[in-house]
Amino acid sequence: MKLDNMPSLQSDAVIIGAGHNSLACAAHLxxxxxxxxxxxxxxxxxxxxxxxxxxxPGFRHDWAAxxxxxxxxxxxxxxYNKDLIHNGLExxxxxxxxxxxxxxxxxxxxxxNAEVTTARxxxxxxxxxxxxxxxTTEFPAKAEHIVRVLGxxxxxxxxxxxxxxxxxxxxxxxxxxxxxFLMSSPRQWLDEIFVSEQVKATLAAWGMHLDxxxxxxxxAVYPYxxxxxxxxxxxxxxxxxxxxxxxxxxxxxxxxxxxxxxNAPVVRILHSGGRASGVLLADGRRVHAKKAVIANVAPxxxxxxxxxxxxxxxxxxxxxxxxxxxxxxxxxxxxxxxDWKASPELREFAYVHMAPSMDQMARxxxxxxxxxxxxxxxxxCGQPTAxxxxxxxxxxxxxxxxxxxxxxxIRGDAGGEITATDWAEAGEAFAERxxxxxxxxxxxxxxxxxxxxxxxxxxxxxxxxxxxxxxQICGSHHLTQNFLFRPARGHADGTTPIKNLYHTGAAVWPxxxxxxxxxxxxxxxxxxx
Ligand SMILES: Cc1cc2nc3c(=O)[nH]c(=O)nc-3n(C[C@H](O)[C@H](O)[C@H](O)COP(=O)(O)OP(=O)(O)OC[C@H]3O[C@@H](n4cnc5c(N)ncnc54)[C@H](O)[C@@H]3O)c2cc1C
Numbered sequence: 001m002k003l004d005n006m007p008s009l010q011s012d013a014v015i016i017g018a019g020h021n022s023l024a025c026a027a028h029l030x031x032x033x034x035x036x037x038x039x040x041x042x043x044x045x046x047x048x049x050x051x052x053x054x055x056x057p058g059f060r061h062d063w064a065a066x067x068x069x070x071x072x073x074x075x076x077x078x079x080y081n082k083d084l085i086h087n088g089l090e091x092x093x094x095x096x097x098x099x100x101x102x103x104x105x106x107x108x109x110x111x112x113n114a115e116v117t118t119a120r121x122x123x124x125x126x127x128x129x130x131x132x133x134x135x136t137t138e139f140p141a142k143a144e145h146i147v148r149v150l151g152x153x154x155x156x157x158x159x160x161x162x163x164x165x166x167x168x169x170x171x172x173x174x175x176x177x178x179x180x181f182l183m184s185s186p187r188q189w190l191d192e193i194f195v196s197e198q199v200k201a202t203l204a205a206w207g208m209h210l211d212x213x214x215x216x217x218x219x220a221v222y223p224y225x226x227x228x229x230x231x232x233x234x235x236x237x238x239x240x241x242x243x244x245x246x247x248x249x250x251x252x253x254x255x256x257x258x259x260x261x262x263n264a265p266v267v268r269i270l271h272s273g274g275r276a277s278g279v280l281l282a283d284g285r286r287v288h289a290k291k292a293v294i295a296n297v298a299p300x301x302x303x304x305x306x307x308x309x310x311x312x313x314x315x316x317x318x319x320x321x322x323x324x325x326x327x328x329x330x331x332x333x334x335x336x337x338x339d340w341k342a343s344p345e346l347r348e349f350a351y352v353h354m355a356p357s358m359d360q361m362a363r364x365x366x367x368x369x370x371x372x373x374x375x376x377x378x379x380x381c382g383q384p385t386a387x388x389x390x391x392x393x394x395x396x397x398x399x400x401x402x403x404x405x406x407x408x409x410i411r412g413d414a415g416g417e418i419t420a421t422d423w424a425e426a427g428e429a430f431a432e433r434x435x436x437x438x439x440x441x442x443x444x445x446x447x448x449x450x451x452x453x454x455x456x457x458x459x460x461x462x463x464x465x466x467x468x469x470x471x472q473i474c475g476s477h478h479l480t481q482n483f484l485f486r487p488a489r490g491h492a493d494g495t496t497p498i499k500n501l502y503h504t505g506a507a508v509w510p511x512x513x514x515x516x517x518x519x520x521x522x523x524x525x526x527x528x529x
Contacts (some may be wrong), residue, residue: 011035011259013526014279014289016266016305017296019047019466021505021519023249024076025294027083028523030256034291038258039281041265045250047296047464048472048506049514051241055333055451058393062242064329064460064472066382066400067350069097069229070515071245072236075151077516080252087255089248090239094387097235098226098351100202101441107342108202109349110227112234124196131193139228145170145178146221153521154484154492154509182221183479186212187358189220197357203227205355208378208404210512211324211476213365214358218479235350240390245514269293269305269501276501289500292526296505296519298323298466298474299487302496311497317488321507322481325368325405326457326470330431332399333392333451337383338442348386354379354441364405371411373418373430378404379437396450403434408457408469423456466505473512474505486511494522502526 013029015022018040026036044050048064055061071077072091077084099109108124110117114136122129145166152162167175181189186207190200204214206226212219238244250260268280270288278288295302299321308315340346355361355378364374382400385392392398410421415433420426431454439446457470466474475481486492492509494502504522506512 010278010288010290011037012290013037013292013294014039014287015294015296016269016279017041017047017466017505018045018260018262019296019464019505020049020071020245020249020514020516022047022294022296023246023253023519024516025504025519025523026258027080027249027252027256028076028520029527030253030258031080031083032523032527032529034527036253036258037287038253038260039264039266039279039287040260040262041465042463043262045260045262046243046246047466049242049246051238051243054331054453055398059333059396059398059451060241060391061331061398061453062238062382062384062400063455063463065242065514066237066384068236068238068242068245068514069233070513073229073233074515074517074520076520079520083252084245084248087248087251089244091244092237092239092388094235094237094350096349097230098206098353099346099349100198100205100353100355101340101342101346102198102201102356103440105342106198107340107346108198109345110202110230112231114231117231121196121199124199125194128194128196128199135193135224135228136231139232142178143225143228146182146225149182150510151517153525154486159484181224183217184220185215185217186219186223187214187362189224190214190358201355201357201361202353204358204361205353205378205380208355208361208365209380210473211365211405211478214362216365216478218477218482237350237384237388239388242514266305268307269295269302269498271306271498271501274310274497275499292500292502294494294502294504294522296466297503298468299503299507300468301465302503306498306501309497309501314488314491314497317491321487322476322478323408323468323471324473324476325365326408326467327460327472328403328406328427328430328434328457328470329455329460330399330401330403330434331453331455332401332449334397334399335448335450336395337386337397338381338399338438338445338448340442342441347383350383350387352381352383354381354437367414368405368407371407371409372414373406373410373412373426373433375413375415376437377406377434379434380404381438401434401438403430406430406457406470408461408471423458427454427456466507474507475511477511482511483509493525494518
């Protein structure tokens with residue numbers, strides 16, 4: 001194709017990719033009067049937030065993200081909730097967010113009633129119930145400091161202000177305790193304060209949603225926050241599917257004149273003399289940007305698309321950017337919800353974790369890191385239709401099985417049964433292992449399956465290149481790649497060494513999840529507020 005003959009377009013900002021961070025960024029920019037165009041390589045918007053009929057007619061499945069609590073708690077949502085609702089956003093509160101089932105028939109659930117949750121914990125350990133009650137009382141004050149850190153812009157002046165505010169409120173001793181906590185691994189923190197191994201496992205399972213296996217430094221904060229905020233606020237799902245946020249943001253952007261194009265892969269970022277001027281699409285079109293080219297892509301892809309930025313320290317940091325192990329999804333169309341052996345009450349929880357001990361989680365993580373299919377992977381069983389029946393025909397259900405963690409490239413099988421090393425061949429056999437585990441916790445579940453759709457890590461990446469090797473968080477959040485270092489030191493605010501080229505998405509601080517932080521922080525920076 002002769003590139004020079006293609007039409008040349010021009011707007012204030014061109015955004016590569018239409019994940020929810022790009023959409024939040026675009027929504028804010030168009031609201032501030034910018035002209036914005038988004039180009040998405042996939043057939044539909046949303047990236048890791050999509051809902052589709054993946055099995056039988058009438059069943060709607062969240063392709064990837066299901067839990068929208070980070071979005072509902074975000075500053076983007078607090079700024080734009082009226083516009084989002086006006087554009088069709090519907091969120092559903094969940095009173096019973098998560099639970100863990102155990103092979104010995106025990107279970108522990110956290111619901112948004114502190115007395116009920118504390119009583120459940122007391123059945124494991126009276127001492128742990130006392131600790132939980134103390135954590136609950138201290139949560140509002142502690143959360144204020146943690147949210148200050150996690151919501152910070154991560155530049156020097158913002159960090160100085162954040163440190164000053166925390167020191168002023170918490171004092172030196174409180175600030176040092178907070179710093180120690182932020183560096184702790186889940187196991188360190190849980191072993192220090194709880195007695196019951198099952199209470200510890202129930203919380204530690206949240207670390208596995210990111211890449212914080214029990215022994216990874218910096219991971220304690222995630223189980224803490226998920227447990228405490230799950231109790232304080234419950235969980236939030238999208239009515240009809242998580243894509244309610246995507247549809248609403250898409251409408252907001254188009255209503256303000258923004259333009260979104262799907263099936264439009266961007267292959268190159270145009271720049272010269274240290275300044276970005278636009279993008280080259282796979283079909284040969286060049287689209288120029290007056291003020292900003294914003295790339296919601298994985299760091300290695302950014303390097304490929306620029307051909308290098310000219311800054312060796314930045315290019316080296318980006319080349320070293322690490323991805324976390326992958327995820328496999330299994331979507332099930334169900335006759336009914338599982339009959340959990342531990343308790344019928346488990347049918348009412350949004351998530352049931354099958355992550356029986358911290359040792360099992362640590363083993364799974366190490367196996368996945370070593371390229372092995374785990375012998376006993378962690379399973380998050382999402383039961384969205386327990387809360388939102390609109391996602392399935394009357395009386396029927398969907399299950400969302402998130403399998404953590406798995407290798408992107410298979411080198412072997414820790415279970416010693418699967419010989420295939422290609423996901424296209426290994427996927428089904430590994431899914432059988434997962435369904436076998438589910439069956440052991442909820443006998444009879446297999447009989448209730450009407451249809452299933454396996455999504456391997458390879459397929460996640462094929463649909464969305466940001467999910468490298470099925471890495472659902474677009475890059476490890478371990479300490480060396482978090483905070484000031486996400487994705488590279490000096491660039492946690494989305495700037496790059498190329499003028500007018502900005503990086504956004506889960507690879508950029510504050511990282512993965514549906515909280516829209518990277519996109520909204522960048523848009524505020526660009527628009528000046
Ligand atoms: C299986 C799974 C389950 C998850 N569960 C949850 C959950 O329950 N709750 C939660 O909060 N978070 C969850 N997450 C994480 C969360 O969904 C992601 O961190 C978040 O959605 C990332 O959003 P984003 O906008 O940064 O990027 P993405 O959603 O990854 O979007 C990036 C977009 O850019 C497009 N793109 C990339 N390269 C190009 C190119 N060259 N040209 C054009 N387009 C391009 C991609 O196709 C994609 O659409 C989950 C993720 C996965 C994968």
